[in-house]
Amino acid sequence: xxxxxxxxxxxxxxxxxxxxxxxxxxxxxxxxxxxxxxxxxxxxxxxxxxxxxxxxxxxxxxxxxxxxxxxxxxxxxxxxxxxxxxxxxxxxxxxxxxxxxxxxxxxxxxxxxxxxxxxxxxxxxxxxxxxxxxxxxxxxxxxxxxxxxxxxxxxxxxxxxxxxxxxxxxxxxxxxxxxxxxxxxxxxxxxxxxxxxxxxxxxxxxxxxxxxxxxxxxxxxxxxxxxxxxxxxxxxxxxxxxxxxxxxxxxxxxxxxxxxxxxxxxxxxxxxxxxxxxxxxxxxxxxxxxxxxxxxxxxxxxxxxxxxxxxxxxxxxxxxxxxxxxxx
Amino acid sequence: xxxxxxxxxxxxxxxxxxxxxxxxxxxxxxxxxxxxxxxxxxxxxxxxxxxxxxxxxxxxxxxxxxxxxxxxxxxxxxxxxxxxxxxxxxxxxxxxxxxxxxxxxxxxxxxxxxxxxxxxxxxxxxxxxxxxxxxxxxxxxxxxxxxxxxxxxxxxxxxxxxxxxxxxxxxxxxxxxxxxxxxxxxxxxxxxxxxxxxxxxxxxxxxxxxxxxxxxxxxxxxxxxxxxxxxxxxx
Numbered sequence: 001x002x003x004x005x006x007x008x009x010x011x012x013x014x015x016x017x018x019x020x021x022x023x024x025x026x027x028x029x030x031x032x033x034x035x036x037x038x039x040x041x042x043x044x045x046x047x048x049x050x051x052x053x054x055x056x057x058x059x060x061x062x063x064x065x066x067x068x069x070x071x072x073x074x075x076x077x078x079x080x081x082x083x084x085x086x087x088x089x090x091x092x093x094x095x096x097x098x099x100x101x102x103x104x105x106x107x108x109x110x111x112x113x114x115x116x117x118x119x120x121x122x123x124x125x126x127x128x129x130x131x132x133x134x135x136x137x138x139x140x141x142x143x144x145x146x147x148x149x150x151x152x153x154x155x156x157x158x159x160x161x162x163x164x165x166x167x168x169x170x171x172x173x174x175x176x177x178x179x180x181x182x183x184x185x186x187x188x189x190x191x192x193x194x195x196x197x198x199x200x201x202x203x204x205x206x207x208x209x210x211x212x213x214x215x216x217x218x219x220x221x222x223x224x225x226x227x228x229x230x231x232x233x234x235x236x237x238x239x240x241x242x243x244x245x246x247x248x249x250x251x252x253x254x255x256x257x258x259x260x261x262x263x264x265x266x267x268x269x270x271x272x273x274x275x276x277x278x279x280x281x282x283x284x285x286x287x288x289x290x291x292x293x294x295x296x297x298x299x300x301x302x303x304x305x306x307x308x309x310x311x312x313x314x315x316x317x318x319x320x321x322x323x324x325x326x327x328x
Numbered sequence: 329x330x331x332x333x334x335x336x337x338x339x340x341x342x343x344x345x346x347x348x349x350x351x352x353x354x355x356x357x358x359x360x361x362x363x364x365x366x367x368x369x370x371x372x373x374x375x376x377x378x379x380x381x382x383x384x385x386x387x388x389x390x391x392x393x394x395x396x397x398x399x400x401x402x403x404x405x406x407x408x409x410x411x412x413x414x415x416x417x418x419x420x421x422x423x424x425x426x427x428x429x430x431x432x433x434x435x436x437x438x439x440x441x442x443x444x445x446x447x448x449x450x451x452x453x454x455x456x457x458x459x460x461x462x463x464x465x466x467x468x469x470x471x472x473x474x475x476x477x478x479x480x481x482x483x484x485x486x487x488x489x490x491x492x493x494x495x496x497x498x499x500x501x502x503x504x505x506x507x508x509x510x511x512x513x514x515x516x517x518x519x520x521x522x523x524x525x526x527x528x529x530x531x532x533x534x535x536x537x538x539x540x541x542x543x544x545x546x547x548x549x550x551x552x553x554x555x556x557x558x559x560x561x562x563x
């Protein structure tokens with residue numbers, strides 16, 4: 001079972017939920033920058049929710065399926081086609097050997113996650129199939145995907161077979177997952193945060209600016225972090241910080257004053273003051289930010305961060321039960 | 329000890345010891361053993377760095393609808409504090425730190441910044457090498473790239489600020505000085521530290537168990553080797 005990536009686009013990598021348990025030796029968590037999107041796509045394709053899929057950046061990709069399989073995708077505003085038929089995000093499609101799937105350029109957002117039934121069956125390295133490009137291991141030979149790479153797929157699950165049966169002749173599912181999980185990045189960026197470990201060390205002016213001003217995304221942003229430009233925050237005076245843990249969501253302020261919001265491939269430790277930390281439920285929005293977009297930040301309490309997380313998890317649990325009942 | 333939060337999914341323990349002291353690193357090592365021994369639920373990553381230990385936890389274990397969100401982490405904090413205080417009366421087994429020797433060739437072709445560093449610190453190249461290879465170092469933190477050791481214990485005379493413009497590619501095995509710390513680049517990567525030698529050792533290899541040559545707290549020494557020995561060890 002294989003899929004051929006005829007065109008990889010700007011940046012495509014194999015990702016799952018990331019590499020947990022190795023931060024103490026400097027290994028990033030990595031993984032899909034929107035694990036929720038990958039998870040929903042996997043559930044729709046009949047996979048385990050943490051199966052490895054492909055993360056595409058800016059689209060312009062094309063895949064050819066060498067065997068029958070089921071696919072689903074979630075992410076930014078991409079036009080996706082199977083032959084001359086459109087495949088909306090959050091819907092499963094049953095493909096036949098030889099079918100091609102084309103991901104066009106995004107109208108909004110910048111990343112998409114494609115789940116293919118069976119999952120991308122690359123070897124698990126340090127407990128994950130995610131690509132660690134800084135360490136050059138994991139994923140497909142430890143590197144970003146190139147045109148004409150042939151990726152191995154795992155065996156099809158019972159759930160996938162039920163999806164194929166249920167989609168029937170039309171081959172594209174009539175059911176879909178809720179749009180707030182499957183289509184992200186349309187609305188102007190608002191990222192909610194809790195205070196960071198060094199919040200108190202910043203001048204009141206910097207704290208006020210973080211809450212009230214708009215920050216423009218810089219073009220140097222990548223999987224390690226979203227860089228902002230235009231508005232510099234006053235960083236703490238002569239504050240010499242030894243490195244300590246950082247994580248996806250950390251907003252650090254280097255001496256330039258231009259904040260950096262860290263994403264999945266960020267280093268494990270950092271020495272810049274950490275003013276704030278974007279909450280887990282808003283990381284999918286951060287993963288869709290593109291250059292020149294404006295972002296606002298809003299402080300929430302930890303209790304609010306958890307309330308939002310609990311609500312999302314309960315909704316996903318209900319969605320799973322509904323999807324299982326539909327396919328039974 | 330102070331407990332703070334890193335976002336919504338990690339707790340940071342900050343010990344009162346001097347940040348770059350051996351005591352801080354040993355305390356972090358003992359805390360890791362204590363938390364592992366106590367089997368604190370939902371702990372997914374324990375990341376020590378200098379005088380901190382960051383505890384990443386599984387949100388699904390600790391944040392549930394039946395817990396009031398306001399004190400969702402009270403239970404986790406309690407278990408951690410209990411584990412640490414139990415360990416203070418009955419210490420959990422903490423493996424002794426290893427001693428790692430790093431064969432290093434300081435020849436000019438491997439040491440693009442050695443001559444400049446020597447002139448900046450008003451020492452001869454030979455003296456710099458003798459001081460660097462004569463000191464006892466301690467792994468205070470691992471990060472930057474997988475397996476990169478931040479070493480404390482650099483002789484004060486050798487401290488030199490990072491390069492104003494980082495190099496786009498520092499070769500794997502490069503032995504370097506960044507400010508008051510020493511380090512070794514595990515693989516080719518961009519970097520701003522001053523490179524004064526190279527080791528043929530593989531610091532990090534996912535095919536090896538353990539992947540990383542060091543643990544935090546390990547003692548490290550650099551051992552001078554010739555170019556011929558470097559080539560021999562590289563085979």
